[in-house]
Amino acid sequence: DTGVSQDPRHKITKRGQNVTFRCDPISEHNRLYWYRQTLGQGPEFLTYFQNEAQLEKSRLLSDRFSAERPKGSFSTLEIQRTEQGDSAMYLCASTLGAPKDEQFFGPGTRLTVL
Amino acid sequence: LAKTTQPISMDSYEGQEVNITCSHNNIATNDYITWYQQFPSQGPRFIIQGYKTKVTNEVASLFIPADRKSSTLSLPRVSLSDTAVYYCLVGDINQGGKLIFGQGTELSVKP
Numbered sequence: 001d002t003g004v005s006q007d008p009r010h011k012i013t014k015r016g017q018n019v020t021f022r023c024d025p026i027s028e029h030n031r032l033y034w035y036r037q038t039l040g041q042g043p044e045f046l047t048y049f050q051n052e053a054q055l056e057k058s059r060l061l062s063d064r065f066s067a068e069r070p071k072g073s074f075s076t077l078e079i080q081r082t083e084q085g086d087s088a089m090y091l092c093a094s095t096l097g098a099p100k101d102e103q104f105f106g107p108g109t110r111l112t113v114l
Numbered sequence: 115l116a117k118t119t120q121p122i123s124m125d126s127y128e129g130q131e132v133n134i135t136c137s138h139n140n141i142a143t144n145d146y147i148t149w150y151q152q153f154p155s156q157g158p159r160f161i162i163q164g165y166k167t168k169v170t171n172e173v174a175s176l177f178i179p180a181d182r183k184s185s186t187l188s189l190p191r192v193s194l195s196d197t198a199v200y201y202c203l204v205g206d207i208n209q210g211g212k213l214i215f216g217q218g219t220e221l222s223v224k225p
Binding site: 106 | 146148155156157158159160163199201213214215216217218
């Protein structure tokens with residue numbers, strides 16, 4: 001257990017539905033990251049926050065993806081109008097930042113779109 | 115961000131030392147080298163980070179030559195539980211810190 005939690009751990013949904021995932025980082029960590037991982041591939045960076053500010057979202061896969069971190073604590077990742085290609089593991093990580101910048105990853109949310 | 119190249123897979127036996135080499139020819143001056151380990155159905159876990167020469171912690175060593183164009187993760191006396199995917203990442207930890215993962219090296223440790 002790294003101290004980063006994600007909810008739910010598994011989500012099965014039908015194509016076209018909206019889904020929302022939650023990430024609770026380690027409390028003193030000000031940076032929070034979202035990644036997506038498909039089978040056999042390394043995690044793919046999506047977006048990150050410094051406190052409540054979303055500093056990079058250019059890697060979000062489409063405008064169906066959005067993320068928030070309203071109070072600089074937990075974060076949510078929403079996927080609207082899900083497609084079968086969205087099926088993947090969604091990982092959240094948090095860090096204090098430099099100098100070491102070790103990222104602590106949560107267990108992930110496994111999304112299956114039918 | 116510098117691209118990294120690692121072997122896709124490696125096999126080893128319990129008790130052996132395993133060395134996984136990563137190539138990063140385009141590493142920038144401010145880039146650090148970081149290794150993560152990932153077990154199936156879990157998030158990656160930080161192993162070690164370095165800038166130059168040698169870094170050692172309780173689980174691994176990281177060797178970085180003077181030109182920094184490659185690095186080697188050394189795992190002493192591996193056990194079955196070290197079977198995992200190992201990722202080498204290169205980046206400036208002061209520039210957002212986002213991690214760009216490659217395909218990683220799948221290490222299989224046999225009894």
